[in-house]
Amino acid sequence: MSGKRLLAVDLGASGGKCFAGEFNDGAFTMTEVHRFAHECVSFFLPGRDGRVTERTVWDDTLIYANIVEGLRAFRRNMGETLDGIGIDAWGADGNFITPDGDFLGKVYAYRDHRLDSMTDELKARIDAKRIYEITGIHFQPFNVSNQILWFMLNRRNLLQPGCRYLPVPSLFHYFLGGVTDVDSSWASVTQLMDARTRRWSPEIFDKLGLPMEAMPRIVAPGTDIGQLHRELAGSLRLNRARLIAVGAHDTASAFAAAPVSDTDGALIISSGTWSLVGKLVPEPVTSPQAMEFNLSNEGGIGNIRLLRNCMGGWLAHELRRAWRDEDGREMEWPEIYEAAGAAPAFAAFIDPDDASFYNPKNMEAAMAESCRKTGQEPPATRGGMLRMVYESLALKYRMISEAISGASGKPTRTVHIVGGGSRNEMLNRFTANALHVPVIAGPVEATAVGNLMVQAVGLGLIRDLREALPVIRQAFPIRDFQPGEGEAWDRAYARFRTIAKC
Numbered sequence: 094m095s096g097k098r099l100l101a102v103d104l105g106a107s108g109g110k111c112f113a114g115e116f117n118d119g120a121f122t123m124t125e126v127h128r129f130a131h132e133c134v135s136f137f138l139p140g141r142d143g144r145v146t147e148r149t150v151w152d153d154t155l156i157y158a159n160i161v162e163g164l165r166a167f168r169r170n171m172g173e174t175l176d177g178i179g180i181d182a183w184g185a186d187g188n189f190i191t192p193d194g195d196f197l198g199k200v201y202a203y204r205d206h207r208l209d210s211m212t213d214e215l216k217a218r219i220d221a222k223r224i225y226e227i228t229g230i231h232f233q234p235f236n237v238s239n240q241i242l243w244f245m246l247n248r249r250n251l252l253q254p255g256c257r258y259l260p261v262p263s264l265f266h267y268f269l270g271g272v273t274d275v276d277s278s279w280a281s282v283t284q285l286m287d288a289r290t291r292r293w294s295p296e297i298f299d300k301l302g303l304p305m306e307a308m309p310r311i312v313a314p315g316t317d318i319g320q321l322h323r324e325l326a327g328s329l330r331l332n333r334a335r336l337i338a339v340g341a342h343d344t345a346s347a348f349a350a351a352p353v354s355d356t357d358g359a360l361i362i363s364s365g366t367w368s369l370v371g372k373l374v375p376e377p378v379t380s381p382q383a384m385e386f387n388l389s390n391e392g393g394i395g396n397i398r399l400l401r402n403c404m405g406g407w408l409a410h411e412l413r414r415a416w417r418d419e420d421g422r423e424m425e426w427p428e429i430y431e432a433a434g435a436a437p438a439f440a441a442f443i444d445p446d447d448a449s450f451y452n453p454k455n456m457e458a459a460m461a462e463s464c465r466k467t468g469q470e471p472p473a474t475r476g477g478m479l480r481m482v483y484e485s486l487a488l489k490y491r492m493i494s495e496a497i498s499g500a501s502g503k504p505t506r507t508v509h510i511v512g513g514g515s516r517n518e519m520l521n522r523f524t525a526n527a528l529h530v531p532v533i534a535g536p537v538e539a540t541a542v543g544n545l546m547v548q549a550v551g552l553g554l555i556r557d558l559r560e561a562l563p564v565i566r567q568a569f570p571i572r573d574f575q576p577g578e579g580e581a582w583d584r585a586y587a588r589f590r591t592i593a594k595c
Contacts, residue, residue: 096116096117096118097115097116097117097176097177097549097552097554098113098114098115098116098167098171098172098174098175098176099113099114099115099116099175099176099177099178099179099545099548099549099552100112100113100114100126100163100164100167100175100177100178100179100334101114101179101181101339101540101541101542101544101545101548102160102163102178102179102180102181102265102544103181103343103346103538103540103541103544104156104180104181104182104183104261104262104265104343105182105183105343105365105366106132106183106366107130107131107132107366107410108128108129108130108131109128109129109131109156109159109160109163110125110127110128110129110538110541111125111126111127111128111160111163111164111166111167112124112125112126112538112541112544112545113126113167113170113171114541114545114548114549115171116549116554116555121564121567121568122568123538123541123542123545123568124170124171125538126163126166126167126170126171127159127162127163127166129159129162131151131152131155131156131159133149133150133151133202133204134149134150134151134152135147135148135149135150136148136150146206146207147205147206148201148205148207149201149202149204149205149206150199150200150201150202150205151186151199151200151201151202151261153188153199153200153264156265157265157268160180160265160268160269161325161329164178164329164331165329167331168329168330168331173330173331173332174331174332175331175332175334176334176335176552177334177335177336177337177548177551177552178269178321178334178335178336178337178548179336179337179338179339179341179544179545179547179548180262180265180266180339180341180544181262181339181340181341181342181343181345181346181540181543181544182260182261182262182265182279182341182342182343183203183261183343183366184279184282184342184343184344184391185203185235185236185237185240185261185282186200186201186202186203186235186237186240186260186261187200187237187240187258187259187260187261187263187264188200188258188259188264189244189251189252189256189257189258189259189307190256190257190259190267190273191253191255191256192253192254192255192256197248197251197252197256198248198251200261200264201240203234203235203240204235204451204452206452207243207247208234208235208239208240208243209234211234211239211240211242211243212232212233212234212236212239214239214242214243214246215232215238215239215242216232218242218300218301219296219297219300222384223296224238224284224297225379225384226379227287227288227294227296227297228281228284228285228286228287228288228294228297228390229281229288229377229378229379229383229389229390229397230281230282230283230284230288230389230390230391231384231387231388231389231401231402232284232387233402234451236282236283236284237260237282237283237284237285238283238284238285238297238301239284241258241285241301241303242301245301245302245303249302252307256307257273257307257308257309258303258307258308258309259273259275259309260275260279260280260283260309260341262275262276262279262341263275263279263309263341266318266319266336266338269321269322269325269336270318270319270320270321270322270325270336271319271322272318272319272336273309273310274309274310274311274312274316274318274338275309275310275311275312275338275341276311276312276313276314276316276338276339276340276341276342276392277291277311277312277313277314277392278314278340278341278342278344278345278346278391278392278393278394279341279342279345279392280293280311280392281342281390281391281392282342282389282391282392284297285297285298285308286311286392288377288379288390288392288397289377291311291392292311293305293308293311312338313338314338314339314340314341314345314394314547314551315337315338315339315394315547315548315550315551316337316338316551317335317336317337317338317551317552318336318337318338319335319336320333320334320335320336321333321334321336335552337547337548337551337552338551339543339544339547339548339551340393340394340543340544340547342391342392343363343365343540344363344369344391344398344400344540345391345392345393345394345398345543346539346540346541346542346543346544346547347363347369347511347512347539347540347543348361348363348369348371348373348393348394348398348511348543349393349394349542349543349546349547349558349561350511350536350539350540350542350543350546350565351509351511351539352509352533352535352536352562352565352566352571353373353509353562354562355506355507356373357503358503358504358505358506358507359372359373359505359506359507359508359509360372360490360494360497360505360507360508360509360528360530361373361398361508361509361511362490362508362509362510362511362514362524363511363512363539363540364405364406364510364511364512364513364514364515364517364520365405365406365512365513365514366405366406366407366410367402367403367404367405367406367407368402368403368404368405368406368486368490368514369398369400369401369402369403370400370401370403370490370493370494370497371389371391371398371399371400371401371497372398372399372400372497372498372501372503372505373393373396373397373398373399374396374397374398374399374501374503375396375397376397377390377397378390378397378399378500378501380500382499382500383399383500386401386496386497386499386500386595387401387595388400388401388496388497388500389401389402394543394547394558395557395558399497399500399501400497401493401496401497401595403445403446403486403489403490403493404445404446404450404451404486405445405486405514406513406514407450408445408450408456408460408482408486409429409479409482409483411450411453411456412456412457412460412475412478412479412482413429414456415455415456415457415458416457416475424475429479430517430518430519431476432474432475432476432479433476433479433480433482433483433519434476434480434519435476436472436474436476436477436479436480437477437480438480438484438581438585439484439581439584439585439588440470440472440477440480440481441464441469441470441471441472441477441481442467442469442481442484442485442488442585442588442589442592442593443460443463443464443481443482443485443592443593444463444485444489444592444593444594445482445485445486445489445593446489446593447463449462449463450463457478460478460481460482467592469592483517483519483520483523484523484585485589485593486520486523486524487520487523487524487526487527487528488527488582488585488586488589488593489589489593490508490524490527490528491527491528491586492586492589492590492593492595493595494508494528495595496595505528505530506530507530507531507532507533508524508525508528508530508531508532508533509532509533509534510524510532510533510534510535511534511535511536511537511539512537512538512539512540513537513538515534515535515536515537515539516534516537518574521534521572521574522574524574525574525575525576525577526576526577526578526579526581526582527582527585527586528576529576529579529582530576531573531574531575531576532573532574533571533572533573533574534571534572534573534574535569535570535571535572536565536568536569536570536571537569542565542568542569546558546561546564546565549561
């Protein structure tokens with residue numbers, strides 16, 4: 094493990110980051126070289142029937158330009174030799190590319206309202222139980238299965254022979270090096286891949302009407318899939334670095350960075366815009382109980398992530414945005430935590446996964462209405478709103494933990510919180526209290542860490558991810574939070590269960 098430099102490109106729903114990782118004589122260091130913000134863009138456009146609808150898309154050219162800027166920053170800071178590049182991204186969205194390299198329109202964003210009724214459309218074509226038996230993936234409006242069904246119902250005329258669907262990480266691999274492969278972690282979350290064979294499901298594609306030849310090849314995480322375009326590398330004054338298919342679904346990379354010592358007893362929460370709450374299991378769990386709780390079996394790095402998507406930082410982020418629009422200034426995060434800490438405990442609860450919070454015009458109004466509908470008085474202060482969010486998230490984590498433990502037969506003994514949300518000491522403490530188990534928080538940039546470690550395995554710098562764990566523990570600060578206030582949280586959980594569902 095010596096003298097190798099890698100670049101992790103970590104794309105989230107509100108921004109992207111580029112990290113240089115250096116392996117040298119048994120030591121590992123990680124340096125942020127570029128960070129940028131991006132967000133969905135909405136248009137109001139008339140359809141064929143003349144009806145004006147809102148369409149929400151990604152600015153993929155902006156994202157690509159910032160990936161290139163990340164490569165420039167790497168050269169400036171680290172030198173001209175780059176051994177590997179890995180890209181991870183959120184687990185939805187993509188675009189079709191023609192044989193001539195053109196794209197079929199813009200990259201729709203997963204919060205676009207065209208998908209609102211697609212789950213029902215999908216279930217009308219394939220029995221829901223059968224879909225779950227094949228894919229092990231729970232039903233979400235943004236699943237790529239729904240996105241492709243919408244395309245086949247509304248844009249089929251755009252397809253040409255030889256068109257290929259590129260998921261978001263593959264899209265940027267294509268821009269960088271002309272390769273189209275997708276790794277099994279990202280393919281698994283599409284609700285189109287057979288969870289046991291790790292290949293696209295002919296049965297599902299037959300019902301969608303899309304030829305499987307339109308999908309990219311599925312490869313294992315750590316596979317070397319190509320290298321930078323010669324012309325691009327030359328323009329950047331870099332070598333033609335290898336492109337490595339990492340755990341391209343950002344949650345797979347984040348879970349890979351959790352410093353877990355007790356796999357059976359560990360609940361892992363990748364905490365960001367979403368909270369991905371799950372356990373590592375050796376094989377898919379597609380029992381009726383797992384389906385009832387809407388658990389997903391997502392591809393990991395040599396394992397399966399049995400998990401649930403839960404709303405996460407999105408809730409506080411959208412409150413903050415609503416208040417920014419109202420005040421003309423943005424509350425700083427220390428101000429937010431101070432306000433939440435000063436508010437009374439357990440005043441009211443919301444179900445973080447209520448559909449009304451998915452993409453509301455005003456999050457504060459949506460939460461107040463949810464309180465009224467469930468017979469609760471909405472918090473009167475901003476601090477009260479924020480405390481309600483964080484308490485409700487911790488209680489929802491407990492609910493999901495109980496469901497996953499029941500389906501897997503593995504009770505939770507420790508919680509690992511990784512990702513940007515692991516900096517939220519209030520939520521970490523609430524989670525320890527709600528679940529009555531210790532919380533281990535960190536690393537903060539878990540997705541980038543996991544991305545780099547999978548690259549290192551693929552390039553032979555380390556043998557496997559088990560060998561990576563002591564490297565991670567040594568390189569990054571990890572914090573412990575011990576449980577307390579158990580009886581008060583148990584009473585709160587009893588109330589929460591009357592409001593929320595798993």
